[in-house]
Amino acid sequence: MDVILIENIEKLGKIGDVVKVKSGYARNYLLPQKKVLRANEENLKIFEEKKSLIESEEKKRKEKSIEIAKKIKDAEFTIIRNASENDQLYGSVTSKDIIKEIKNIKNIVFLNEQINLKNQIKNLGVHKIEISVYTDIKEKILINVAKTKETASLQLKEYKNPKKDKNIKSKINIKTLKKTKVDDVKKDLNTKDLVKEIEKKNIKQKSLSKKEKKIGKKNVKQASSTKEKKEKLRKNK
Numbered sequence: 225m226d227v228i229l230i231e232n233i234e235k236l237g238k239i240g241d242v243v244k245v246k247s248g249y250a251r252n253y254l255l256p257q258k259k260v261l262r263a264n265e266e267n268l269k270i271f272e273e274k275k276s277l278i279e280s281e282e283k284k285r286k287e288k289s290i291e292i293a294k295k296i297k298d299a300e301f302t303i304i305r306n307a308s309e310n311d312q313l314y315g316s317v318t319s320k321d322i323i324k325e326i327k328n329i330k331n332i333v334f335l336n337e338q339i340n341l342k343n344q345i346k347n348l349g350v351h352k353i354e355i356s357v358y359t360d361i362k363e364k365i366l367i368n369v370a371k372t373k374e375t376a377s378l379q380l381k382e383y384k385n386p387k388k389d390k391n392i393k394s395k396i397n398i399k400t401l402k403k404t405k406v407d408d409v410k411k412d413l414n415t416k417d418l419v420k421e422i423e424k425k426n427i428k429q430k431s432l433s434k435k436e437k438k439i440g441k442k443n444v445k446q447a448s449s450t451k452e453k454k455e456k457l458r459k460n461k
Contacts, residue, residue, distance in 0.1 A: 225250045226263035228271050230278050231285065232359040233259060239282055240275065253337075289358035292332055296355065300366045301325045302376045307348050317345035317369055322353065326365075345369055350383040 225247045232238050233254075236245070242263050245254065254260040261267040271278070303325055306314045319339040326332055340354040340362075351367045366383075370376035 227254060227260035228263050228267055229260055230271065231259050231282055234356060234359045239279060240271065286358055286361075289361055293357045293361050293363045295330055295332065296326065296357070296365055297363045298365070299326075299330065300368060300380065301329060302368045302370065302373065304372065304376070305348070305369055307371055311348040313346050313348065313369070317367065322367060325367075348375075348379070350379055 226242055226244050227250055229237050229239055229241045229243060237243050245260075250260065255262075261271060301322070303317055303321060305317065308314070319336045319341050322339050322341070323334050323336065326334060334355065338356045340356060345351055345367065348369050348371065351369065352364050353367050354362055354364050356362055366380075368376050368380055368383075370379055
C-alpha cells in the first residue's frame with residue numbers, strides 16, 4: 225500500500241514522503257495512529273494544503289521529544305520478579321512492563337515499538353535498553369530486574385563497578401602466577417641441588433673405589449712378598 229507520511233518515521237522516511245508499506249502494517253498501526261494518509265490525489269491535495277501546519281506540529285513534537293530524552297537519559301528502573309535459584313525468571317519482562325514502569329516513575333508514555341527490546345528479559349540482572357524517543361533521538365535506560373529492592377541495590381552496584389571485581393580477580397591471578405613461578409623455581413633449585421648431591425656422591429664413591437683398589441693391590445704385593453720370604457727361609461733350612 226502506498227501512503228503519505230505526515231510525520232517523520234524511522235526507517236520509512238520524512239514528512240511528505242510517499243512510501244510503500246505492507247497493507248497490514250498500514251491498516252493496523254500507521255493509519256489508526258494517524259501517522260500516514262492513503263496515497264491518492266485527494267489526500268495529496270489535502271497534504272499540500274496543510275503541509276505547513278503538519279510541519280509545525282512535527283517541530284513541536286521533536287522539541288517535546290528532546291525534553292523527554294533529557295528526563296529519561298541513563299534513568300534506572302527496578303522491576304521486582306520471582307526467579308529460580310539459577311536467576312531465571314518465572315515468566316519474563318516485556319516491553320509493556322517497561323512502558324508501565326516508566327509511566328509510573330516518570331509519567332512519560334511510550335509506545336511498544338519505541339522500546340528496542342530484541343528479546344524478552346528472562347533473567348535477573350541489570351539490562352541496558354535503548355528507547356527511540358524520536359526518529360533520530362535515542363536514549364538508553366537501565367532495567368534492574370531483581371527479587372527484592374535490597375538485591376536490586378546490590379545488583380546495580382556490581383553493574384556500575386565491575387572494574388573493582390576485575391582488579392581483585394586480576395591481583396589474585398597475578399599473586400597465584402607469581403607463587404607458581406616461585407614454586408617452580410624452588411622445584412628447579414631442589415632438582416639441581418639433588419643432581420649435585422648425586423654427582424658428589426658418585427665422585428666420592430669413585431674416589432673410594434680407586435683407593436680401595438690401590439689398597440687391594442698394595443695388600444696383594446705385601447702378601448706375595450711375605451710368601452716369597454717364607455719360601456726362601458724354608459729352602460735355606
